[in-house]
Amino acid sequence: MSQPLIQVKVHQNLGTISIHRDEKRNALTRAMVFDLIQAFRDLHGERKVRAVVLTGGGSAFCSGLCLEEMNEIAQxxxxxxxxxxxxxSLAELIHLMLLFPKPIIxxxxxxxxxxxxxxxxxSDIAIAGPDAALGFPEPKxxxxxxxxxxxxxxxxxGRHxxxxxxxxxxxxxxxxxxIGAYDEIVPTNNLWAYAAELTKHIAEAAPQxxxxTKKHLNETVGEQLEMLISLGAAASATSRTTDAAKEGLAAFVEKRDPEWR
Incomplete structure (x- = not known):
């Protein structure tokens, strides 16, 4: 029996959500997005869980959305x-994470x-291994x-x-x-242990x-974040209907350079 692509575990006061699609560098299919939403909902109700760690299996955290699946829709x-x-659905997942009542690491x-x-x-806290490159290749x-x-x-x-x-x-x-996208670098094999140590500090505070505090941070520092994410979802959906997206996704699947018009 194959293992689920989104796995949820609880260890003492720490919940873990891990993405396991190693052969595709943990690229998310539509079904996996729904599974991530459900995973956070499940851990929401776990009273003993004081923080949630989100991580990837294999050598990647997550390479983004499944472009092969997107290419099929684009055609x-x-x-x-x-x-x-x-x-x-993607906006729902982001909103769920921002409103989640427990810290997400x-x-x-x-x-x-x-x-x-x-x-x-x-996520509220981001710790990274030395090989945790970051980028937004969507325009390509x-x-x-x-x-x-x-x-x-x-x-x-704004500048970064x-x-x-x-x-x-x-x-x-x-x-x-x-630039502030990650908090700090930790040896890859120590990431989970370090997250567990952070959770011990979190557990010393009252859950309420x-x-x-998390609600206050996201409502003050990120006052317009919810509205901007909804607008971003509309912009993303519109961009996917263009000839440029159809060409860019096809070029990725066909392993060639796109021909922009």
Whole structure:
């Protein structure tokens, strides 16, 4: 029997959600997005869980969304409703993480790209291994990274967000720490243990105080974040209906350079 692609475990006061699609560098299918939403809902009700660690299996954290699956949708006629449904699900996942009553710690064991980087930015704490590169390559596929844009601006500021989103470049873990996308670098084999140690500190505080603190942070520092993510979802859905997206996704699947018009 095959293992689930999204695995949930509880160890003492720490819940772990891990992504296991190693052969595709943990790229998320539509079904996996729904499973991630359900995983967070399940841990929401676990009273003994004081924090949640989100991590990846294998050598990657998450390479983003499954471009092969997206390419299949892009070849369909009248696909706007499907794109709208997909981006709405992604926005739901981000909102769920931001409103989650317990701290979420991303243990970034390897590259976090596209929406995978968005998951890191939606977390409250981000610890990364030395090989945890970060980037937003969507424009190279003819797509707008609308859902990640407000999160990246929220965590790193406008100047860093503009460079990453407009160049599509991939930066090192060290650079990601410098701009505030990650908090610190930890040896990869120590990531979970370090997350468990952080959870011990969190567990020393009252759960209600932690929940209110997180709510206060996201409502004051990120005052317009919820609205901007919804707008970003609409922008992302629209970009996926364009000829540029159709060409960019096809080029990825066919392993060639896109021909922009």
């Amino acid at each position: 369909e006629d009248d696909n706007f409703d499907r794109w709208h449904q997909d981006t709405s 991303s243990a970034v064991n390897g590259p976090a790209m596209g929406f995978g980087a968005g998951l890191v930015l939606a 596929r003819g797509i707008v990274s609308g859902l990640c844009t407000p999160l990246l601006h929220f965590r790193t500021g 967000a503009a460079r990453l989103l407009l160049t599509g470049e991939t930066i090192s873990a060290e650079r990601a720490v410098q 105080a932690i929940q209110l």
